[in-house]
Structures are given as structure tokens and as C-alpha cells.
Amino acid sequence: MAQYVIRRILFAIPTLVVISLIIFAILDLAPGDPTSQLPLTLPAEVREQIRESLGFNDPFIIQWLKWMQLMFINEPLHIIDSIFNTCIGDCESRARIISWSSRAPAVDIIFQRLPQTLWVLGASFVLGILIAIPVGIISAYKQYSAFDNIGTFVTMIGYSAPTFFTGILAIIVFSVWLGWFPSFYDSTLVVNSWDTFLAHVKQMAMPVAVLTLFNTAALSRFTRASVLDNLNEDYVRTARSKGLGETMVVTTHVMRNSLIPVVTLIALQIPGIFAGAIITEQIFRINGLGALLITAIGQADVPMVQTLTFMFAFLIVVFNLIADVTYGILDPRIRYD
Amino acid sequence: MKRWQWLSLFAALALFVAACGSGTVDTTTDGSATTGTGAATTDATTGTTADGTATTQPTGTGEAGSGGEFIAFQWQGPSQANAYLSTGTKDLLAGSLVLEPLAEFDPAGQLVPALAAELPTQENGGIAADFSSITWTLQEGLLWSDGTPVTADDVVFSWEYCTNPETGCVADFATVESVVADDDLNVTITFTEPQPYPFTHFVTYTYPILQRAQFTDCAGAGADACTEQNFAPIGTGPYMVTDLRPEDIVTYEINPNYRGIAEGKPFFGSITIEGGGDAEAVARSVLEIGEGDYAWNLQVAPEILEPMEGAGNGVVLAAFASNVEHLNFNQTDPAEDADRSDFAGGANPHPVFFDNPDLIRALSMAINREELVAVGYGAGGTPTCNIWPSEPAISTNMDACLTQDIEGANALLDEIGAVDSDGDGVREWEGIPLEFDFVTSTNAVRQSNQDLIADYWEQIGVVANMRNEDAGLFFDGTNASDASIWKFFADIQMFTNGSTGPDPQGYMVQYITSQIPESTNAYAGGNIPRYASEEYDALWAQLSGMSLDDPARNEVVIQLNDLIVGSGAIVPLVYRASVSAFANDIQGVGDLNAWDSEYWNIEEWTRG
């Protein structure tokens, strides 16, 4: 097992390197230019100077190697330094990945944006799991019952309605007509009292609800399928025939077996919802990672796009790893060889 | 067994939470990094206190800062606050609450002193008789927000900072020979050649004064490590940055050393600039929901904006500078100038546009500019027939185009011999069908206007093949893409252009012959329609030698405008305004400022 985990981690490293190279290669073809946002009246020499000062004119491989060094050596060192208040090497003048538009370290900005993304995504995800699993189990157990049909229909709607459609409807109804919730997310809000807590709940309500609808749909459909699959297994018949009560059969035998793939799905979904955040953040004006990516693309802020896309890739690799490992822990039938 | 099963579920949940948790830990880590910035700001404030000047407010007035928080929505959130590194107006605006220039424009386009004691003129000796230099005098007793005095040396530093090639400064000092501090209060800017209009440098929010003490290590290669300085510059304006999160949020608190404190200015104690969303969303926030005080840059279709304003929470203000949405007709002479627009295997540029003012006048007559405004701009635009649209040099000679005249256009085309000879519904001129490539940037308003214009032209037997290009490529100054406006690989282009200041001279220069972009000069130059007129060149030379107070100056500007519009190189369409919204209870704003920062008089703003 440990060997398997180590092997997977070792494989993850070249994967990440190749991904960063792919991202770089794609971005290198970008016709975008950091100076295209500047006033048209700016003379060409000034533009050229700016490009030169940003390192835009370096060859592709040089830019990539520089970035690799910054990403894998300097940035981790900086994080270590700031956690432990140490100073490894030349910590004062250590070069970092600098965003072109803000001239600030890209990783700092990413970490600044992380809390709001995690708050909204985390809340909607946990809420989605709490709703989806019971609903999935009940609809499977009572297959084709009214509960199942209604549940299937509602989750189908949640699954089929694009979040940008439900999100806009929610803003019109709850912000404009009813005035219950703010239509933007204040990332500087510090929760230190009942009022600020309430304000935080309010600003999270709509995005969390919309995302929960979507997450619940996918998860409960899958739970239902998985439980359904197990309900027809021989061991269930055996359990029943030896006189176990229905509750016992379902909670002990069926759930144990059918939730194994569900747990894996949960781990696998996490990177996906990071991507889903791009649209939700755009609608509800949450300045999280997704919004950061969109503005960075719009401003042709290449270092930021590179770093951010790489972070997404990193998250996906890590969660894939977690998914595989949990699966192995939970299901003893899986052999790693 | 049952327990085991739940344990496994919780283990998985714990993994998830741990994943989030570790993220949060990292965040706090980084929080400390950003607190670094915060700490620096705090240091600055403590410095102030140590200095003994005004901790919060001077006794007696007690009004400055009493107005609480002012919430501004800039859907394009500021990336940083240093104007010299800005990537757009969003950053300039964020900086303009803190940093100030020597002089600024008021909404009417009149220059007013900011840090300067008075405006230099030739009478008071501020402007050299031959326009070769200008001397500014700072107000006495000005303090930076850290309590140290502002000196002429800071102005010199700002120039040194920006002209260091490694800084990556976006301001243009090409015409400046030197900036020298004569003493603590006087600074002289010497030009490389005489500038009859000398009010460019250190005027408006694009050229503020930086503090030498704070930025001294940031000039040149050090610029990258200066996040703290760029996010929270020390300034002279009414506010200081307390926290800046790029493209997200900026918070400000009152500058205790601001020169207006004694008069009770500014009224608001803190400012928050909230970024994110789009123009419609922020308009809704201020006008309909009432959750903010100000929303910037509302390029929103009029029929959406008007009902929002009708909700009664706020008002929409528009301000006109010199931005004109116009058509450029490619004037390349097909016989001679292959390197001006060498594309599409010789099939382009369309040969009929060169020196054919009547044909283009017919195309212009067919356009219903009122309708273009109604569909696309609303309060944010007004029909115009001039490429220089603002006071005090507005031409009225071209105004015939304001009324759509399809019949007249048809008659004119018949008259010049552009008739449909082969009966396919499309006119020909000297055997060439009137069918053009019409390009603009991808944008809902432009597409709707493009649709309408193509529709008008169809009514006079002219076909426009509509194309739209991504704005990033269309306006890409590197000309990396063939879609760039400078390359102009098309027959007709539509976009907006305008002057950076209220003086027309710097704007009208771009249409002289030597400014034509072509492959030999790497497509540098502002004469995008490739207009080549000796008459225009001579007239511009005359303008550039005229003193600002010469009464004939406006007349020359009008003649220049009439020449280029009359030639058919440019067909002006809409005089565009910047549009912003204020909550109803905000007072003291006056007219919106299109020539300078919209926050230019924020110290006067109050809540009624």
C-alpha cells in the first residue's frame, strides 16, 4: 500500500512538469500582450520598454525554466519562511513570480483569493453531500416510488439547469425583488460578531444554494445508482433471508458497500467544482480564484494565468491521488500491484 | 461493522476538510505576508503619530472623516495604485485618491492647480517665452501622509523613476529633456523642443507625484519587489490605502496630513472600492438594490439602465471628453502605397475609397446616428459629425450628416455614377461592386450598431460584410495579429478614439501624413485611415506653432476637423460619454469629470 502511494506520488511529479510545459506552450502562442490594455496614444517605444521590463521578449524555454525555478524552489521557500518566520538563503531579495498587471507576487494574490473560493465551494459541497446521500439512498430503496420520481426530476433539473441561468434568476428574485441578500461578496468581511456572521451567511446564501443544487444533483444520482446496484446483490438476499430487519440490511450492508464508490466520487469532484466556480464567481461577484483567472486572461497577465492554471492542475492531481488511495483503503478487494 | 462503515465515511470527509483546512493554513500564512504590507502602512501611521502631527482629527472642526464609509463599485477592480505602472483607468482611479499631480482638469476641461500654487503662464514667468520650458511652484506647507514635507525634489524623482527604462513606466516623457528642482518649491521642466501646450507632464491622474523617500529603491530593476509601495503609495491626497487586494477590493482611510483637514474635508472617513462583476451588475447594485454609493463605467444598453435609474435609488451621470465612435475608410492609394496595406493578395484595399469624398459622404448620409445612439448608447452618447467634438473648437460645418437622408444618398450615388449596372441590387463604381469588409471589435453595442449601419447601406445598394475581432487583438499595439487597427487589413473599421487631454493639438497631429502606419515603420503611427493631405499637414504645422491664447487657434482646429471629415477618411458617428452612477444621497459631486479622475473632487463629496 505504502509502496503504491509512493509510486503514485512519484508519477505525479513528471505529470505536473509535463502539464506546466503544456500550459506554457499554449500560452506562448498567445497573441495577447500586456500592453494592449494601455491607451492607444502610448508611443511604440514606451510599449516596447514595458514589454522588455516584463521579460516578455525572452525565448519560450527560458521563460519556462525561470518559471519552474520560481514555482518549485523560490515559492515553496517563501511559504516555509513565512510559516516559520525563518530566512532561508537570500530571503530578502528572493525572486518570485510577479503578476504583470499588479506587479505583485502571483502566489500571494492566489492565497488572498483562496478563502472566499473555499468558503463558498466548501459550504456548498458539504451541504450537497448532506442532502444528496440520504436522498440517493431513499430514492434507490423506493425505486420508481413518488419520492424517487420527484427526487429524480428535481435532481435532473438541478443537473440540467446551467448555474449561470439559475444564478441570474436568484439575483433577480432575492436581491432585486426581495432585497434579502447582497448581490456581491465582500472578501474583507471579518466575522467577529453575530451581525457580521449574519452578513457572512447572507452573502454566501445565494452562491452556495445555486452550487448546492448542482452538486446535490450529481451526487444523489450517483448514490442512487450505486445503492440500486447493491440492492440486487446476492448478499442482500442472504441478509434478508437470515431474518435481518430492513433497516439493518440497508444501513449495515447496502450502505457500506454502495458508499465506497460515492466517497471516491466526492474526492474526484473537488477539482471539478473549482472549475465550476469560474462561472458562479462571475455571476455573484465573488472575487475568488475563478474570477482571478478570468481577469488575468482578459489582461493577458501571462504569469498569473500560468501559475493559476498550474494550481488547478496541482489540485486535480492531488485529489485524484486522494481518490485512488481512499478507494484502496475502503475497498479491500482492490489490489495494488 | 457499522461503526467501521461510518468511520470510513468520516475519514473521507475529514480528508476533504483537511484539504480545505490546509488551504486555510496556507492562507493565514500568506495573510502574514500581506500583513507585511499592512504592517508597513501601520508603521507609516505610527510615524505620523511620532511626528506629532494630527493623530486623527484636529480639534475644532471635528468634521473631516465624520461621514463614515463610502462604497464605490469599480467592476474592473484596481490591480495596484501606482499610476506609472497602471494597466488601465481602474488603477489610475485607485491611485488618484492618494497621489496627486501638480494640476488637474475640472469637468469643463479647465486646468486647475492641485499641488501647484498657481498655473504657470507666460505672464507670471512660469512658461518660457519660447515654450521651451515650464516652471511649477508647489504650494507651501504641503505634507505627505507620513508627515514629511513635499518638495520639488519629489517631482524630479517622479521623472527619474518613470524614465528609468527598467521600471516599465507607462507614462510618456519623450518630449522632456530634463526636470530640475530650482529650490524646495520650484521645479522646471525643460522640453526637447518648444511645446506651445506645455501642460502634459505632472498634470492629471496619469502623472502624479511620488515620494522619493518611499520609492527610491523602486526605480529600475527594483520595481518588481515594490509591491508594498505600489499598493499603498504615500501621497498627498485625502486618503491613504489601508488594504489593496488586486482586482478585488481597496480600502482607504483618511489622510491625517491632508491639507483640507482643517476645513473639514474630506467628509467620508473611509472609502471602499469593490471590484468584480460587470457593468450591469454594479449598476444594479447602486441604482436598484442601493447597496453602494458609486458605480463606475456603466457601458450598459440604455433600455437596461433607464429602468434601473427609475428604481429611484440613484442617478446616472454622463461626462463627455473627446471620445468619438467613428468609421475609418481605408485611404490607401492602390496605385502607389502597397506597403501601407499590403494584404489579401492585392484584392484589398478597396480602390474606391481613395480620394472619393462624395461616395463616402453618401455612405455617411445614409446613417441614422440618432438610432445608433438610441440602440447602443443612451445617455452615454450623442450623434456627432466631428472627429474633434469638444469645446471650444466645435465645427458646425459638417452637421448635415445629423439627419439621415437615404434619398439624398441614393441621388448622390447616382450623380457620381455609382449605379447598379448589372441589376444585382449592388451598385458599381467604375465597374467595381460597392461591397466592403467592415470590421469592429467584439462587443454587443458595436455589433448592434454594425448591424444597423449594414442595414442602412443595404438601402442604398451597398453591401457591408460584417466582421468582428477580439478586442485584445483589435487594439493590440504590438500588431502581432493581422486584426490590429493599425494594420487595417480591411476596408472599413469602427472604434472609438479620443484625446488624453482637452487640448486638440496632440490629437489632431495623428492625422498628418508622416503618422501613417505602414509595414516600413512597423505600423507605428496614429493615422489609421492613411489620410495623406498636404493641406492638412501644413495647417497642423501652423497650429503647433500657435500660442495657447491665440484667438485664431480654435478656428484652425475647426478647419483641420472639416478637412479630414470632408475628405471621407473618417465618418464620425457618436460622441461618447463616460457614464457613472451615484446614490441619491451623495452630494457635492458636481459634473462628472471625463478629463481627469472621477474622484478628482472626492474631498467635496458628502452624504445628505
Added chain:
Amino acid sequence: MATTQERVEEQVDLQPARPGEKHRSLSEDVWRQFKRHKGAMIGLVLLAIVVLASVIGPFVYPLDPYDIDTSLANMNPTWTHPMGTDNLGRDVMARVLIGGRISLAVGFAAMLFGLFLGTAVGVISGFFKKFDGPLMRVTDLFLALPILPLLLVVIMLFRESLKDAFGENVGIFILVVFIIGVTSWMQTARVVRGEVLAIKEEEFVLAAHSIGTRKRNVVMRHILPNVLSPVMVSAALGVASAVLTESALSFLGLGFPADFPTWGRLLFDAKGYLQLNPMRAIWPGVMICLAVMSVNFIGDGIRDALDPKARSK
């Protein structure tokens, strides 16, 4: 999300559909079971309606989706304009009908492309051992790519060159289909590979080998028909996610150009007019929901019908 689901699906659907046991053929059997799934039948009818409306609708419906008349702008539904008009006075219903063509075409084309890639990779890596390792590494690599961010970047980059090569609309169509296809084949590949690995060891395949059937024929005649069930489920979910992805791209302003109506684009253009003219946004939204939902229901039905355990019930 549909896709991640399938990855775990391997577990659920590993058993291949056994060939029909009694006199009923497999397809009859499957159809009988499918008919019993109410949702799937409703889905089938809905999809038929949506497809017919998009394919035939624009011929039958009298109004031109591109006809601008600003005097009729922003009208709420009337008899002549059943879904109202947009801000340029164009008829919304005509645009929804024509937009459906493009959205569905993108959905089906991207699905077919992704399915082809996925099945090919799955069959090759399942059947030929030497390709298995490298192909699965490539699949893992693609699974680890941050799809939506890269999608956004790629679309920004290549739309210009394709536009020049194929013309505006065809260029973007090819790009969008290609991008969605290339980024959605991995799940299919994994599921198909799993199936092939299992089927490869079945007696009938071994028998085919032993009588000297050529490998190509074994794949075409014996393996492919038997991996049909996961492929069909993938296909249904693929259409759904392709339609959603296209509309999401259009919503971020990176899909089809403004004058080229697709449901996603129509919804994007209408979002500002939600209060002034709600029907303009609701209809394209409803059409997206309907199309995606019906396809998902059909996918559900196929899965249930092909599941031998469910069928024997």
C-alpha cells in the same frame, strides 16, 4: 460532472451485457426494459420535439432570425412574436429555433468526436497490451489537465487563426467541437478499456481467436458490439455536457460570436434584459435545460435497460 461519475461507473457496470438467453433478442429485451423507464420515455419524446423544432422549425417558422427592426425592440410575447423580440427587434423564437440547431449540432458533433477518440483509445489499450501503459498514462495526463481554464485560454488563442482558415462561424464551430471532444474522451476510454479487458477473457472471444479470426475482425465483430452499453451511456451524458459546456463558454463571452445565435449565446445576451423582457432569457434557458435533461433521462434509461440484473427483474 457527468464525466467524473462515469469513472466510478466502471465499478457499477463492469459486467458485460450477456447475450440474450431465451428466444428474445437482446435489443428487444433492452427496448422492453427501456420502455418501462418513464423518465427515459419522456426524455425521448422531449428530445425528439427539441430536435425536430430545431431542424425543421426554422423552415416552417415564417420570421427571419436576423431581421433587425429597432422599432419592435424589446417586445414581450405577442401573437406575431410568441417569445417576444430582442433589443434589436429580432424575433426571439426564430433565434431560439435556429440557435437550437447550432447548440445541438455542437452537442452531437462533440459527443461523436469524444466518443470516437475515447472508444478508440479504450479498445486499443484494452486489447493490445503493449499500448496499454502509454495510452493510460496519456489518459491520466489529460484527466489532470485543468479543462475549463485551458479551454478558455485555447479559445482565446486559436479563434483568430481558425476564423481566417474556415470563416467566422465554421471556424468557431470546429474549434468548440474539437475542444469539447478532445477534453471529454478520457472517461469513455477508461470505461471501454475496463469492458474490453473483461470481454477479452470471455469464451466467445477466445473461441474466435482459436478458429483463427484476425485481430481486426475480433475487435470489430466481437469486442465492439459488446462494449456498446457503456458507450451509449457515455454518448448520452456526452451530449448533455457538451451542450452545457458550449453554453458556459458562450456565457463567458468566449463561444460563438454575437451575431451567431446559440442557446448559450442567446442567454448571455439576454441576461441584462431579465427584468425588461424575461421571456428572452427564460426560453433559451429552458431549452438548454430541456435538451440536457431529456438526454440525461435517456442515458438513465439505457443504463437501466442494459443492466442485466435490472432487466431480469
